[in-house]
Amino acid sequence: MPGAIRISPTRATRAVNLLRTVQFTHPPSCPCHSNPGHHHNAPSSSIRSLATPTDSSQQKEYAFEMAASSIRFGPGVTKEVGMDFKNMGAKRVMVVTDGTVKKLNAMKQAVQALEREGVQYSVFDGVRVEPKDSSIKQAIEFAKPYAPDAFLAVGGGSVIDTAKLMNLYTTCPDAEFLDFVNAPLGRGKPITAKLKPLIAVPTTAGTGSETTGTAIFDLVEKRAKTGIAHRNLKPTLGIVDPLNTRTMPSAVHASSGLDVLCHSLESWTAIPFNERTPRPTNPINRPAYQGANPISDIFSLKALRDTVKYLPRAVKDPEDHEAQSQMLLAATLAGVGFGNAGVHLCHGMSYPISGQNPGYKHAGYEVDSPIIPHGVSVAVTAPAVFKFTAASNPERHLAAAECFGVDISQVKKESAGEVLSEALAKFLEGLGDQPRGLKDLGFKREHIDGLVEGTIPQARVLMLAPNLEMSNVDAEREQLRRLFEESLDY
Incomplete structure (x- = not known):
């Protein structure tokens, strides 16, 4: 063909070999596989393994889906x-x-x-x-x-x-x-x-x-x-x-807002989607809770910032309609975030806290029977939980602490958990009339074993918890026991 550039077979072979070398020695750069905000980036082997006939139960996830109403x-x-x-x-x-x-x-x-x-x-x-x-x-x-x-x-x-x-x-x-x-x-x-x-x-x-x-x-x-x-x-x-x-009582504003707080914090700090196993053999089996990913991160962090800003106002002043409106929007944003990334320890531990209620009835709820509102049950363990998970990704935990107004410029990475834990405890205390630990809900040290055993089956959310030893149930029990003990009082 006139004007066409002719490439010799030798040069063509070299070009193909070069492309192959680049493909298999550099990690993919698309945002689905490269997320520098996490402590693990998707390894280049995650692409190669797509064509490798190995046990899928041992393979890490390589994709995430985004779904919301x-x-x-x-x-x-x-x-x-x-x-x-x-x-x-x-x-x-x-x-x-x-x-x-x-x-x-x-x-x-x-x-x-x-x-x-x-x-x-x-x-x-x-x-x-x-x-x-x-x-x-x-x-x-x-x-x-x-x-x-x-x-x-x-x-x-x-x-x-x-x-x-x-x-x-x-x-x-x-x-x-x-x-x-x-x-x-x-x-x-x-x-x-x-x-x-x-x-x-x-x-x-x-x-x-x-x-x-x-x-x-x-x-x-x-x-x-x-x-x-x-x-x-x-x-x-x-x-x-x-x-x-606008008709929500102050107590309901507070407890429901605490759910938003933990939705955003847990989805922001969940394990990255490409660290989750097993990889589904069929897309229909890909769980709704996938691990943190670049899209859910946007919603989760925005929801966290807005909750810290507007929840105290919404609780304090029933006529602050701007704060109420912004908290409703934050709840929806957090829903998109955690609905795709998932939650982890605060929620996993909250389920037995609610289910094994020793008789606590939260003020402001018009019910005849004992009740620990869901937001209260998740937030009560939060200071202990995020101190525990911080080592997995100090940068993320420090970014969360910054949302609470903490100056993180001089904070060492190894202090990230303690700093976020203190910021959370201070925020919870500032809301007023919130239980300061499991003891205020009526739980005692002798209840901890039951709470641990009620948490173990929550694999759907626990699998997204950083640092939790789910492969060793005895080690997992001990970790959960320590978290419940630390949550008795803060």
Whole structure:
């Protein structure tokens, strides 16, 4: 061909060999595999191993997925929900709420929106705050005869999580309850069915459940919190309306905000996605909680900064609507972050704390039975947890401490855990009326063994905890025992 550049066979061979040398001696530079913010970068062997027929259970992950619900944020957007259901062609909507929220303006606005558009609905208002497996099953049995073609959840995380499971088990009516429950407490089967549309309208600024594929409850027989986690559980749409959190009592602002705090801190400090094992043999088995990754990092760190800035204001002044609005947005941001990266020790340890409550009833909650709010149960171990995890990645823990206003310019890496722990304790004390350790919740040293045994089965989140010796259960027990002991008082 005229003008073409001719390359001799010898030169062509040399060029190919050079490209091969570059490919196999330099790590890939795309952000999915190179994350300098973590203590481990993806090794070049992670690419080579894709073509190597080895035991997948021993291979590290090489990819992450980003999944979140669509979100609509703005004051007054609740009134649009009727149009949303009409637009999607829904004929029979199951509205899910609890006994307190059903009296609030958020529920009034949602029901009026359905009625304006002529959308048929039925209301289930029996959601239990901090749900148990029995209350979840009761809700499912209520929904089955109605045969809804869509769901609307109006309430906090307990309501949204209950609605997710009503949706799951009405779609899969022949499934046994433990089929989808996280292993090892349940069978941990992936959800292959396409669920019905679910719109979530949060009325608390905490769980971020409107963005995630996770639903949490107490499994009473095992005396532990667990749940179901899969991307197919995610709500179709989250209606995030700041007007709906103005009725939250100060105690609820505080405890739900502590959940946001730990969501962001745990997802920011979770092991990197490319350090998690096993690598899934099929994408459907890739867990929702994948480990920290470059996209979740953005959401988690922003949520942490905003929580530190706005939560004290929201707790202190019930008329500070800017702070309330920003905390609701922070909860959603943290939901996107941890919904893809995951949480670890604070949450893993919180489940037996809630499930083995010795009789504590948190002030500000209108319930008849003892209750340790979820945010309280996660935050109470946070000072001890982040002192423990800091050695895995001092830079990340120092970056977190900086969010609390700490000058880290002269702090040595080996002091990162102590510095973040002190910053956390000071922040928690500044909120006022918060338990300063497990002792304030009624736990004593003799309860620790039970708390440890209730934490061990939480493999779904513990696998993302830096420094935890999960390969040696005796060593893991000892580490958890020390963390609970240090959390008795801070």
